[in-house]
Amino acid sequence: MTTTVDTPATTVRGATVELSSVVKNYGGQRALDGISLSMRPGEFVALLGPSGCGKTTALRALAGLEQVDAGSIRIDEKDVVDVPVNRRDIGMVFQSYSLFPHLSAQDNVEFGLRMRRVPAAERRRRAAESLELVGLGHLAGRYAHQLSGGQQQRVALARALVTRPRVLLLDEPLSALDAKVRVQLREEIRRIQTELGITTLFVTHDQEEALAVADRVAVMREGRIEQIGTPEELYTSPETPFVAEFVGLTNRMPGQLRAGGVTVLGTELQLLGTPQPDGAVFALVRPEDIVLSAFGTPAMVIGTSFLGSLRRTRVSLEDGLELSVQHEAGVSLALGERVQLSLRGRAVAVIPRP
């Protein structure tokens, strides 16, 4: 039996979560192709991938909103595959606004407690605390149509947390919000998650969002997890070309693979991931791993973008290859200006070149 501590939102109640070889088919289409994922109590894991890669299906399978065809799903060591969604003790925030329109914010947050037959006085107290936690205590009487998108998602978060669930599931909760609110709310979600210590699975197709908030990121592709690791691991040591290209910006640069090293623009670079046969390849080089130098490969500036503390410049090599180079914002380059490029020498992932 799970014990709940009768204190406000700061109760640590994270559970272990384990998906093992989970398979889900829609008709003839395989949405989940035997994915396995383990989450530690209190861990924040992001499922990242392009549309249709199965990340939402995985989350919905964990929630109990989709029946799986094979595999097991365990929460705190207990197999929950046959447990209906309303008995899984999860909290969920949806992509589309899902507040009950006929109820005020306070009543929305109380809903889960009413379903658990919590006495009215305690219900009101806990709902008020939960709304305070997301900074909306003063809007408790408002209805969904009287709240902005960001406020609605905050109420939805408070509603998901008030029952002190073992696992929190976030299904692209920020995707309908504007850029500034997204950043604010994602930071708030991370703050609250850390405060509560609740095991959280966060689905997003936005790599910046995933890298910014998650302890670990699982990159999904065609129903499988390509790689799971910390944001730093994914960015600096991608195990597959897909991860290298999906996470962060990369330049495809032609090179020659020989004896475990790849030569690009005259520089020999170490290889990331599994060894590959010798031959012509594309090396996947980050823009920040290409530097503007006094000598090196000549190129011409064809575009430049100011990114705050950084600047990203597009250059064209003499053979027509276009590259992105990231450098300090203070280095200002004019269109058509001649520059020299060299590589930092960091290890790279490669893909075969036809």
Added chain:
Amino acid sequence: MSGTAVRIGAEPGRLARVVILSVVGLVFLIPIAAMVEFTFRIGLAGKHTVSHWTDLTNPAKADLYSNLVTAIGNSLTLAVVTVAIVLVILLPTMILVEIRFARLRRVLEFVCIIPITVPAIVLVVGLAPIYGVVVTVFGGDIWTLAFAYGITVLPYAYRAIQSNLGAIDVATLSEAARSLGAGWGNVLWHVLLPNLRRGILAASFISVAVVLGEFTIASLLNRVNLQTALLQLSQSDAYAAVIFALLALGVVFLLLLIIGRVSSSRPGTPRSAS
């Protein structure tokens, strides 16, 4: 060519609106005004009296109206049973299709719209043998006519509920409620029905209005309802028949007003969910 282009779909100007409303209003008001005037008339003498209205409460004429009173009772019974059929069969079916079988939405719509294309007389020809069985199973009580009315109100009730269903994300609201610990009963009672209140009320009132105005099916299946009784009454007391027709119109008008009010209402003031 004129310098000011007319935008297709643009809202009409104030004057145009007044003209349109006036013309449409007159089309409705002139016959109603004529009916009202008729109820105060004394033969063709050109004089007027309120006696036709006061006669409604005249004990001496009670026998004349007794059949009408029975018919009103029958129509109200039919209205209640028809609404019950809509709420018990159509509403859950529509919710189920919306949540679980979205692919069947078009099929359901097609089935529900069909009755509007079938003339009542054709419907009765088809229903007559079926009612032979219905009478055997359920007896010949008036309420059994609601099975036929349940079919005739389908297009109207479907439209009213569907417009409400389309305005809310039923699937996501259900999933949200389920994730918060609600079983299907609670999802239906605490989440879906309150949010479908407008559609349900509109469907109910429209069904009542259709049932109160129905004549053909009742007449051809030899049942007594408000409209058949009014026809019968008009043959002995034309004034009373017109007065009751006016009252029935008033009730239907009131129902439509309520639908309008309910449809435009929106939760906006704090209230407790408990």
